[in-house]
Amino acid sequence: MTVAARAPYDFKPRDLMENFHGKQIVYAAWDGHLLFAASFLICVPPETSFRELVEGPLAQLLSIDPDAAAIDWAAVQWLKGNQPFSPDFDQSLVANGIGHKEQIRFRTPGLNSITAAA
Amino acid sequence: MDMKAPEKKLGIKEKYRLLTRDLAWQPTYRSEKEIYPYLDYEGIKIHDWDKWEDPFRLTMDAYWKYQGEKERKFYAIIDAHAQNNGHLNITDGRYLSALKIFLQAISPGEYAAHKGFARVGREFAGAGTQVACQMQALDEMRHAQTQIHALSNYNKYYSGFHAFAETRDRIWYTSVARSFFDDSMASGPFEFLIAIGFSFEYVLTNLLFVPFMSGAAYNGDMATVTFGFSAQSDEARHMTLGLECIKFMLEQDPDNLPIVQKWIDKWFWRGFRVLGLVSTMMDYMLPKRVMSWREAWEIYGVENGGALFKDLAFYGIRPPKGWEDAGKAIDHMSHQFMLGFYQWRFGTAFHSWIPSDQDMDWLSQKYPTTFDKYYRPRWDYIKRAEAEGKPFKNFGLAKLCQCCQLPCVFTEPDDASVLCHRQTTHKGEIYHFCSDGCQEIFEDEPEKYVQAWLPMPQLFQDPVNGDLAAWMDWAHLTDGLDNGEYQGSSDQRNFDRWRGLATSNT
Ligand SMILES: [Fe+2]
Ligand SMILES: [Fe+2]
Ligand SMILES: [Zn+2]
Numbered sequence: 001m002t003v004a005a006r007a008p009y010d011f012k013p014r015d016l017m018e019n020f021h022g023k024q025i026v027y028a029a030w031d032g033h034l035l036f037a038a039s040f041l042i043c044v045p046p047e048t049s050f051r052e053l054v055e056g057p058l059a060q061l062l063s064i065d066p067d068a069a070a071i072d073w074a075a076v077q078w079l080k081g082n083q084p085f086s087p088d089f090d091q092s093l094v095a096n097g098i099g100h101k102e103q104i105r106f107r108t109p110g111l112n113s114i115t116a117a118a
Numbered sequence: 119m120d121m122k123a124p125e126k127k128l129g130i131k132e133k134y135r136l137l138t139r140d141l142a143w144q145p146t147y148r149s150e151k152e153i154y155p156y157l158d159y160e161g162i163k164i165h166d167w168d169k170w171e172d173p174f175r176l177t178m179d180a181y182w183k184y185q186g187e188k189e190r191k192f193y194a195i196i197d198a199h200a201q202n203n204g205h206l207n208i209t210d211g212r213y214l215s216a217l218k219i220f221l222q223a224i225s226p227g228e229y230a231a232h233k234g235f236a237r238v239g240r241e242f243a244g245a246g247t248q249v250a251c252q253m254q255a256l257d258e259m260r261h262a263q264t265q266i267h268a269l270s271n272y273n274k275y276y277s278g279f280h281a282f283a284e285t286r287d288r289i290w291y292t293s294v295a296r297s298f299f300d301d302s303m304a305s306g307p308f309e310f311l312i313a314i315g316f317s318f319e320y321v322l323t324n325l326l327f328v329p330f331m332s333g334a335a336y337n338g339d340m341a342t343v344t345f346g347f348s349a350q351s352d353e354a355r356h357m358t359l360g361l362e363c364i365k366f367m368l369e370q371d372p373d374n375l376p377i378v379q380k381w382i383d384k385w386f387w388r389g390f391r392v393l394g395l396v397s398t399m400m401d402y403m404l405p406k407r408v409m410s411w412r413e414a415w416e417i418y419g420v421e422n423g424g425a426l427f428k429d430l431a432f433y434g435i436r437p438p439k440g441w442e443d444a445g446k447a448i449d450h451m452s453h454q455f456m457l458g459f460y461q462w463r464f465g466t467a468f469h470s471w472i473p474s475d476q477d478m479d480w481l482s483q484k485y486p487t488t489f490d491k492y493y494r495p496r497w498d499y500i501k502r503a504e505a506e507g508k509p510f511k512n513f514g515l516a517k518l519c520q521c522c523q524l525p526c527v528f529t530e531p532d533d534a535s536v537l538c539h540r541q542t543t544h545k546g547e548i549y550h551f552c553s554d555g556c557q558e559i560f561e562d563e564p565e566k567y568v569q570a571w572l573p574m575p576q577l578f579q580d581p582v583n584g585d586l587a588a589w590m591d592w593a594h595l596t597d598g599l600d601n602g603e604y605q606g607s608s609d610q611r612n613f614d615r616w617r618g619l620a621t622s623n624t
Contacts, residue, residue: 003563004306006159013547013568019579027517027550029537035496037458038525038537040514043578061514066499081548082539101548103517103541114499115492115535 017100024100026093028058031079031107034115035065039103050096051089067111079105130175137177139168142245156241160306162378163371167244170366173358181253184351185260192264192348199341200271206620207338210405211276211613212604217269217342218278218468219395219403220330222285223295225265230299231314232258238307250359254315257352264348268341275616276609278467281594285467288593290516290573291395291459293523297570298392302385304566308367309381315360317385320426323353324418325393329400332408361426368433375434380562386438387555390447391522397452398459401481402473410484411452419444440555446531449485453493454527460500461512462525464586467595469604472501492534509603515574520549520567521556525574528552544568 003009017024024046029039042057054073062068078085081103087096098104128136145153157164198204208214232255239251266282273279286292302313331346367374397411408414427437460470473481478497482489500510516525530536540551544564551557560567576582582589590597604610 001562003565004160004309005565006155009565011565011569014571015575015579016547021579021583023578025575025578029517029539031537032535034492034529034535034537035457035461035499035510036512036514037454037461037516037527039517039539041517041574042514043584061512064503064508064510064512081541099548101550103539103548103550105539114495 015101020100024093026053026098027101027103029103029105030062030065031105032112032115033065033067036062039105044093046094046100047092049090049092050087050098053093054089065114067108067113070111071108075108077107077109079107134172134175134177137179138172138249139245141249150243154241154243156307157243160308160377162308162367162374164243164367165370167242167247169369170244170246171362172246172250173362174355176250176253176355178249178253181256185256188348188351189260189264192344193267195344196268196271196341199268199344203616203620204340205272205275206613206617207340209337211609212403212405212469212471213333213337213339214272214276214278214609214613215468215470215604216330216333216399216403217272217339219291219399220342221265221269221279221282222289222467223292223395224326224330225262225269226283226286226292227295227299228258228262228265230296230303231318232256232262234299234303234310234314237303238310241307254352254356254359257349257356261345261349261352264345268345271341275612277596277600277607278469278609281467284594288573289467289595290462290465290518290523290525293571293573294395295392297523298388301388301566308377311360311363311367312378312381313385313388315356315363317382317389318360319353319356320360321386321423322389322393323357324422325414326396327353328418329396329408329414333399333404336406336408337404364430364435365433368435379435382435383439384559384562386444387440387553387559388522390440390444391519391524391552391556394451394455394524398456401452401484402456402470402477407480410481412448412484415448439558440553443531443553443555447528449488450492450529450534453481453485453489454529455524457493457496458516458525458527461510462516463602464511464513464597465595465601467593467600469602469607469609471604472504473497488534515577517550518572518574519552519556520570520572521551521559523570523572524552526550526552 015025020043022045023043026042026044027039028042030036040058040061042053042061044053044057059068062071078087080098082105085104235251235255235258239248239255242248242251269279286296302310305313327346327349331343334342334346364378367378400408400411400414423437427435456470459466460472463470478489478494482494503510516527518524519526526537526539528538530538538553540554540557542549542551542557542561545568547568549560549568551560577589578584582592587597595601599608
C-alpha cells in the first residue's frame with residue numbers, strides 16, 4: 001500500500017548511512033538472555049572485522065551478564081536478519097553481508113543461568 | 119417613554135441553531151472544493167454534513183461560562199497547594215517519577231491535540247463540526263496549560279520537570295507519545311478524528327487518565343487530582359463526540375467502512391503502545407498502588423472496550439486487529455518495559471529503583487502466571503549484583519521500533535522467552551519493528567514512516583555524533599541529578615529532609 005496524499009509524497013529516510021559519518025549501525029541480540037531488555041545498537045565502520053565487532057563493543061556490552069565470560073565464540077550459533085548465518089570472523093562486516101541496520105542474533109545452547117526457567 | 123419589550127429567552131435548541139449552524143453561509147465566488155481541499159483524498163465520502171449531531175448542543179457563550187468557572191476553582195486549589203507545601207503531602211518522593219513521565223510525554227500531547235483540532239475545525243465542512251472541533255481545540259489547550267501550571271509547583275523543588283518540552287522532543291521514551299501525535303497530525307482530517315477523537319479519547323482515555331488521576335489521589339497529590347477533575351467533564355464530552363464522529367462516517371456511506379476499520383486497527387495498536395508507559399507507572403512507580411495494570415485492562419479494556427465494539431458491530435466494525443496480541447501482552451508489558459527503564463536509567467529524566475521484596479510479592483500476586491517465572495529472577499539478579507557493588511547498568515543503546523518508537527523490548531506473543539524480531543526492507547533500507555501490529559502499520563504507508571526521527575540512531579548523527587555527554591546537554595538532562603537511581607538522588611534527599619522538617623522536631 002501507499003500513503004494517502006494530495007501531491008507526490010517521497011521523502012528521504014532519516015537514518016540513511018550517509019548520515020553516520022562513515023559508520024553504520026548493527027543491531028545485536030543474545031537470544032534467551034533477557035536481562036538485556038532489547039537488541040543493542042552498535043555504530044561502527046563497515047570495514048570493522050566481525051571479530052573486532054564481537055570482541056570489542058559487543059563483548060563489552062555483554063560483560064554485565066553473568067554468563068558472558070563463559071561464551072565459547074567458536075560454538076555460537078548465528079542468525080542474520082532472522083536466518084541462519086555463518087560469519088567469517090576475519091572478514092569485514094561488508095564482506096560478511098552485514099549491511100547498515102542489519103540485525104544479528106546469536107545463541108549459546110546450554111548457557112543460561114538467569115532466564116533458564118523461561 | 120419607550121418601554122423595551124423583554125427579550126424572549128431562547129431555548130437551547132434555537133440558541134444552538136443560531137450560534138452554530140446559522141454561522142455557516144453558502145460561498146458564491148469560490149467553490150466548496152477550493153475552500154475545503156482536504157475532504158476527498160482519504161477516500162471518505164460525506165453526503166450531508168448537516169447530519170452531524172452535537173449531542174451537547176454546546177454554544178460558545180455557554181462554553182466560556184462553564185470553563186471560566188472551572189478555571190477559577192482550579193487556580194484556587196493550585197494556589198493553596200503551592201502556599202501550603204502541598205508537595206510534601208505525597209506518599210513518597212518516588213511518586214514524582216510518574217508525574218515527570220506525565221509532564222514529559224502526555225501534557226505535550228494535549229497541546230498537539232489542540233493544534234490538530236484547530237486544524238481540522240478549519241478543514242471540515244459543516245458548521246456543527248467546525249464549532250465542536252474549535253471547542254475541543256480550546257479544551258486541549260486548557261488541559262496543556264493547567265497541567266503545566268499544576269506541575270510547575272513541583273518544578274520548584276524537584277529535578278526532571280524543568281525541561282519537559284525539550285525532553286518531549288529529544289529523549290527516547292517520550293518519543294513514543296510524540297510520534298503518536300505527530301502521526302495523527304500528519305494524517306488527513308478524517309484519520310485525525312479517528313486517531314484522537316476516537317482511539318485516544320474514547321478507547322484509551324480510561325486507561326490513561328483514570329489510572330493517573332486515581333494514582334494521584336491515592337498518593338496525596340492534590341495538584342494532579344485537581345487538573346484531573348477540571349479536565350474530566352471536557353473528556354466526557356470528547357469521548358461522546360469521538361463516538362459520534364465514527365458513527366457519522368459509517369452512516370454517510372458504506373464505502374467508508376473498510377477505511378474506518380483500517381484506522382481503528384492502526385490507532386488501537388499505536389495507542390496500546392503508548393499505554394506501555396502507563397503500565398510501568400501502575401505496576402512499579404506508585405508508592406501506594408491503585409490496581410495492577412492487568413486489573414485496569416480488565417475493567418477498562420476488556421469490559422468497556424468489549425461493550426463498545428459490540429455496539430459498533432451494528433455498523434460492521436469488528437474489534438481491532440491487534441486486540442488478541444494486546445491481551446497476550448498484558449501480563450508481560452509492564453515488567454519488560456520497566457526492566458528496560460531501569461537498565462537504561464542513565465538516559466531517563468526521572469528516577470527508577472529496584473522493586474522491594476514487598477513490591478515483588480505484590481507483583482507475583484497480581485501476575486501469578488508470569489512474574490515469578492520470568493521477571494523475578496531478573497530483578498533478583500539485578501539486586502544481587504547491586505549488593506555486590508556491581509550495579510546493573512546497560513550502556514548499550516536499544517533498537518527502536520520504526521513505527522511506535524519504543525525500544526524493541528517485547529517478546530513473541532506466544533513465547534515470553536524470545537524477543538520479538540520483525541524487519542522488512544523498503545527501497546533497499548532495513549526497518550525494524552517491535553511487533554506484527556507495528557510492521558503492518560509501516561507496510562501500509564512506508565513513505566510516511568521512513569522519515570521517523572528515532573532518538574537512538576539520531577544520537578550517532580549530527581549534532582551529537584555518539585557523544586553521550588553531549589547528548590545529555592542537548593536533551594537538557596543533567597547527569598547525576600535528573601537521571602539514575604532514586605536511592606541517593608537529590609529528590610530522595612530533599613523530599614525526606616523536608617518531610618522530616620514538616621513532620622518532626624528535628
Ligand atoms: Fe485533553
Ligand atoms: Fe480530550
Ligand atoms: Zn512498535
